[in-house]
Amino acid sequence: MSDASAGTVEHEQPHSSSAIGLMVGAVGVCYGDIGTSPLYTLKEVFIGGYGVQANHDGVLGVLSLIFWSLIWVVSIKYVIFVLRADNQGEGGVMALSALARRAATGRRRLQAMVVIAGLIGAALFYGDSMITPAISVLSAIEGLEIAFDGLEHWVVPLSLIVLVGLFLIQKHGTARIGILFGPVMVAWFLALAALGVYGVSREPEVLKAMNPAWAFNFFVSHPGIGVAILGATVLALTGAEALYADMGHFGRKPIARAWFALVLPALVLNYFGQGATILVNPEAARNPFYLTAPGWALLPMVALSTAATVIASQAVISGAFSLTRQAIQLGYVPRMSIQHTSSHEQGQIYIPMVNWALMVGVVLLVLGFESSAALASAYGVAVTGTMLMTTLLMGVVVWLLWKWPLWLAIPFFLTMLFVDTLFFAANLPKVVQGGAFPVVAGIGLFILMTTWKRGRQLLVDRLDEGSLPLPLFISSIRSQPPHRVQGTAVFLTARTDAVPHALLHNLLHNQVLHEQVVLLTVVNEDSPRVTQDRRFEVDAYGEGFFRVVLHFGFMEDPDIPQALKLCHLNELDFSPMRTTYFLSRETVIPSKLIGMARWREALFAFLLKNANGNLRYFNLPLNRVIELGTQVEI
Structure with a gap:
């Protein structure tokens, strides 16, 4: 699932230059992963130890498998059907879930x-996010081995330089290099087609x-390896999930048109051209x-391949940022620092913790496997697992x-x-051949997400x-009114029918209440965005007490002060200098109470301690916040 550098656009575009621009943008962002698959797919099929002979029947059988896999999995399943399952214009496994x-x-x-299927798909995507940059850049740089003798030892260092440089520039945003994404990838697919025709x-x-x-006939004549070879041919399908994930940025039609008009023909021609070369x-x-x-085109192709793989890697990295933000909003991942790298495009974000974690994973993969052929043995488990989860979720939608x-529906x-x-x-x-890496990473992330969700519920x-x-509390205030001070106090609470602990602690220690007391609850919806008319609900309880419920979508950044400006009630004044926000910070203590296993409770306590607090997450003013702590046994 990728986010790359494009912002949200209108889904229905006229047949004009804007429609062409959207198609070019979709080529640059959506098809980088699947577009670089020709670098390593057929190589893995024939030298990956599957036992496929590079003869007439073997080549045509494998090409037929690849061709019809592209037609069924990508063209029919994803482009024609899955792209129609939009969550208010947004796609991806979390949005589908x-x-x-x-x-x-x-x-x-x-x-x-x-929920479980969605979490498994999301967890496996992170494993894919580490393998894609490693195998793509390695396969591109390996072209130098063909052009020059004796450069085998330079492939890994050069690949690491390119990859580490890519992660280092993430904090600066992708706006400038994003402008080149579309044209470079269009040139890449034209080059693929030209090589294929040749x-x-x-x-x-x-x-x-x-x-x-x-x-x-290939399956019939190769009964021992017929199914196993699908483990290699699936490499031609990697990146199919990106088509769905990027729907919110370009819309279904530009993505579909780009696939059928340029990407699919270029891929088919290139695979067939490679097959002809082997014959x-x-x-x-x-x-x-x-x-x-041809010899004269080798070095230009290495350069173009490197650029294409960097773009493919960029799309996957940005996709990990986007998926993480969705998971945070839906309550499955601890809150992290999210930086916006563009003042114009909402989709351009940077999450430092995710960026550095991915970089460490990618570097370890390159150092551990050292070649695209070796890394291909680990590739495919995460991709096919995510595809399987998408199919299960689509069954529910259909x-x-x-x-x-x-x-x-059933057939x-x-x-x-x-x-x-x-x-x-x-x-x-492949799990025992190196594919355990994405599986272990996926299991670890699944445990983390379920532990965080369950821990928050227990808390x-x-x-x-x-x-x-x-x-009952308001009734007691009415009978025994405390001293009231000027201004508005906003208490954040997850419950809409109970008194926040921060309010009780403040009243107990300071013996005062503000003139206006707002009990604020933030609700994260399953929809990507919430319209302004559905943003807030307000109820007045008397005695200066108000209940406010703010609604945010999973693609939105919750900004409480900005949202409260829309609350137009004469009794409420949310002016910055009259409003104080009270937060409760809980310290979790693992216990023998019925809940989770002790090790999961300890993990949740660690995650909660290191998660970003409400102050930054809700964009609250630093000088208008009071935090009150409490210890809780779970």
Whole structure:
């Protein structure tokens, strides 16, 4: 799931230069990952130890598998169907999970399964976010081995320089280099197509691979490796999730048009051109992409490949930032520092902790595997796992939201599930060949997200046990009024029917109440954004007490002072110098109470201690905030 450098745009565009611009932008942001797959896919198929012979039947069988995988998985599943499952214009596994969860309202068990599927998909995406930059840049730099002898030892250092430099510039934003994304990637796909035409012209026999009979015959004639080879051909599909994730930035139509008009033809031509090169010279299987190019074009292709892989890596890194923000808003990840790198585009954000964690992971992968061929053994598990979760979530949407008739929904869902399960099963053996890395990373992140969500719920429950009902409190204030001071006090609380602990502590220690007391609750919705007319709810309880509920979407940055300006009530004054915000900071103490395992409680306590507090997260003014601490056993 990527965010890259594009901001949200209108989804329905006229047939004009703006529509072309959106298509070019979609090519630059959405198709970087899948567009760089030709660098390593066929090489992995033939030299990855699968036992596929670089002969006529082997080449045509593999090309047919790749061709029909692109048609079914990317063209039909993602571009034609999944892109239609938009959550108010937003896409990606977390947005799809929120959409499916809303569709399953009233079915608690199904909702729980939807949440788990979404979290697994999100966790696996982070593993993919580390592998994609490593394998893409390594495969591009490896072209130098073909151009010059004796440069094998320089591939890893040069790849590390490119990758570390990419992570170092993240804090400056991608606005400037983002301008080049589209044109560079258009040039890349045109170059892919040109190489493909050049290769096919030398051996047009490969065009027969468009006949699905070659794929079928490959399975029949290779019963031992028929399914296993899908673990390599799936490399041609990496990045398909980005099409859906980037829907909110470009809209469905520009992404679909770019795929069918440019990306798909270029990819097919290039794969077929590489296959033709292998038929002419079976030794070319060691690096068919670069060996397809004529000698004079080799160095320019290395340079263009490096630029394309950097762009692909940038899109994946930005996608990790976007997914993290969604997960924070939905309550599955601790609050982190989020920096906006553009004053114009909402989508351009930078999360330091995620950036450095990804950089460490990528560097370790490059140092550990040292080549794209070795790294390909780890690639595919996370990708196919995310695809499988998307299919499961789509089944819920098709059934409960779109309300397809069962005679149509069941066969379509089962077909998608069968294909994705085949790809996932074919990649499972990679777990013991190096693929354990994304799996372990995904498991760790899944545990972190579920621990944080469960821990927050336990914390709220423990606080509720000693809470005082709001009507009873106001009644006591009416009978025994304390001293009131001028101004407005805003107390943040998760409960809408109880008195915040910060309010009780303030009254106990300071013996005063403000003239206006606002009990503020922030609700994060499953929708990406909330319209201004649905932003807030206000209830007056008398005695100067008000209940305010603010609603934010998972793609929005919650700014409480800005939102409160929309609250136009004569009794309330939220002017900056008259408003004081009271926050409660809880310190969690693991205990033997029924809740989570002790190690998970300790993990939650650590996460809570190091998470960004409400002050920064809600953009509260530093000089108008009072924090009151309390200890809570969970």
